[in-house]
Amino acid sequence: MSTSALHLAQDPSFGSPELARHEASGHGEGGPAPKRIVVGYGFWIFLLSDVIMFSAFFATYAVLFKSTAGGPSARELFDLHNTAAETACLLASSFACGMASLAVGQRSQKWTQVALLVTGLLGFAFLVLEAREFSGFVARGAGPGRSAFLSSFFTLVGCHGVHVSAGLLWLGTMMAQFYAKGFRVDIRHRFLCFSLFWHALDIIWVAIFSLVYLVGTLPPELLP
Amino acid sequence: MSNEFEYDAGSYVGSDRVPGGPTEEGSGLRREVRGYLLGLALAVVLTIASFWAVETHAIYRPGAAVALLVLAVAQMGIHLVFFLHITTDPDNANNSLALAFGALIVCLVVFGSLWVMSHLNHNMVPLHQLMQMQS
Numbered sequence: 001m002s003t004s005a006l007h008l009a010q011d012p013s014f015g016s017p018e019l020a021r022h023e024a025s026g027h028g029e030g031g032p033a034p035k036r037i038v039v040g041y042g043f044w045i046f047l048l049s050d051v052i053m054f055s056a057f058f059a060t061y062a063v064l065f066k067s068t069a070g071g072p073s074a075r076e077l078f079d080l081h082n083t084a085a086e087t088a089c090l091l092a093s094s095f096a097c098g099m100a101s102l103a104v105g106q107r108s109q110k111w112t113q114v115a116l117l118v119t120g121l122l123g124f125a126f127l128v129l130e131a132r133e134f135s136g137f138v139a140r141g142a143g144p145g146r147s148a149f150l151s152s153f154f155t156l157v158g159c160h161g162v163h164v165s166a167g168l169l170w171l172g173t174m175m176a177q178f179y180a181k182g183f184r185v186d187i188r189h190r191f192l193c194f195s196l197f198w199h200a201l202d203i204i205w206v207a208i209f210s211l212v213y214l215v216g217t218l219p220p221e222l223l224p
Numbered sequence: 225m226s227n228e229f230e231y232d233a234g235s236y237v238g239s240d241r242v243p244g245g246p247t248e249e250g251s252g253l254r255r256e257v258r259g260y261l262l263g264l265a266l267a268v269v270l271t272i273a274s275f276w277a278v279e280t281h282a283i284y285r286p287g288a289a290v291a292l293l294v295l296a297v298a299q300m301g302i303h304l305v306f307f308l309h310i311t312t313d314p315d316n317a318n319n320s321l322a323l324a325f326g327a328l329i330v331c332l333v334v335f336g337s338l339w340v341m342s343h344l345n346h347n348m349v350p351l352h353q354l355m356q357m358q359s
Binding site: 059063 | 332
C-alpha cells in the first residue's frame with residue numbers, strides 16, 4: 001500500500017488490472033480513487049444532507065411535542081404494536097437489501113431479483129401499516145390540522161414515508177435494469193446508491209420509532 | 225474493474241475490514257452473509273431492548289428517555305457498520321469524516337433548537353399577563 005506514484009511509474013506492470021486496487025491508498029497518494037468509491041462518496045454526501053433535513057423536522061417535533069392545543073397527546077394516540085410491526089418490516093427489508101447486494105456481487109440474476117422482490121414487498125408492507133395508522137388518526141379527528149404537535153408529527157413521519165415510497169419506485173426500476181441490462185458496471189453503481197439509500201432510511205426509522213413513538217408513550221412525568 | 229474483491233455495497237479495499245467483509249482466506253460470501261446476520265441479530269436485540277425499556281422498572285424510570293436515546297444511537301452505529309459498511313478503512317476516510325460532520329450539524333440543529341426554545345419559554349411573559357398589560 002506504500003507504493004508511491006513514482007514507484008508505480010517505474011513499475012513495468014503500471015496500469016495493469018492487478019494494480020488497479022492499489023492505485024489510491026486513500027491517504028492522498030497514488031492515482032484517483034476507483035469510480036465505485038467516488039460514486040458512493042457522492043451519494044453518501046447527499047444522504048447526509050437528507051439526514052440534516054430530517055434533523056430539522058426532529059427538532060421541530062421535539063419543540064412542539066407538548067403543544068397539543070387540547071387535542072390528543074402522543075401517549076393517547078400511539079399504538080406500539082403497530083410501531084413494532086413497522087420496525088420489523090423495515091429491518092427485515094434492510095437485511096433483504098443487503099442480501100441483494102451480495103447476490104449482485106455473485107452476479108446471480110435469480111437471487112438478485114428474489115432478494116429485491118422481498119425488499120420491496122417488506123417496504124410495501126411498512127407503507128400499508130403506516131397508511132393505516134395515519135388514516136386511523138385522521139378518522140379520530142387527530143389529523144395534521146388538529147394541533148402543532150400533530151402537524152410536526154405528520155410532517156416528520158410522513159416525510160420518511162415519502163422517502164420509502166420513492167425508494168420503492170427506485171427499487172422497481174433497479175429490478176428492471178438488472179433484468180434488461182444485466183450486471184453492467186454503471187447499473188451496479190446505481191444499485192450501490194440504492195442500497196445506501198435504503199439502509200439510510202432504516203437508520204432514520206430507528207430514530208423515529210425510538211424518539212417519537214417510544215419516548216412519546218412514556219408517562220408525562222418521566223419526560224423532561 | 226474485474227478483480228475478485230469488487231463489491232457493490234460499501235468499500236472493502238484496504239487493511240481494515242468490515243465485519244463480514246471478504247478476506248483472503250475462506251469463502252467470502254459465507255463471511256459476508258454471516259456479517260449481515262450478525263448485524264441483523266444485534267439490531268433485533270437492540271430493538272427489543274428499546275421496546276422493553278418503555279415498560280420495565282428494571283432501569284431507573286426517570287432515565288428511561290435517556291436509555292431509549294442511547295439504544296437508538298447504538299442501533300444506528302450497528303446499521304452504519306454492518307449494513308452501510310462505514311469503517312476506518314483508508315478508502316472510507318472521506319465517508320467517515322463526512323459522517324462526523326453530519327452528526328455535528330444534526331446535534332447542533334436538534335439540541336440548539338431545544339435549548340433556544342426552552343429559554344424562550346422560560347423568559348416569555350405568559351399570554352394572559354401580556355393581554356392584561358395591553359388592556
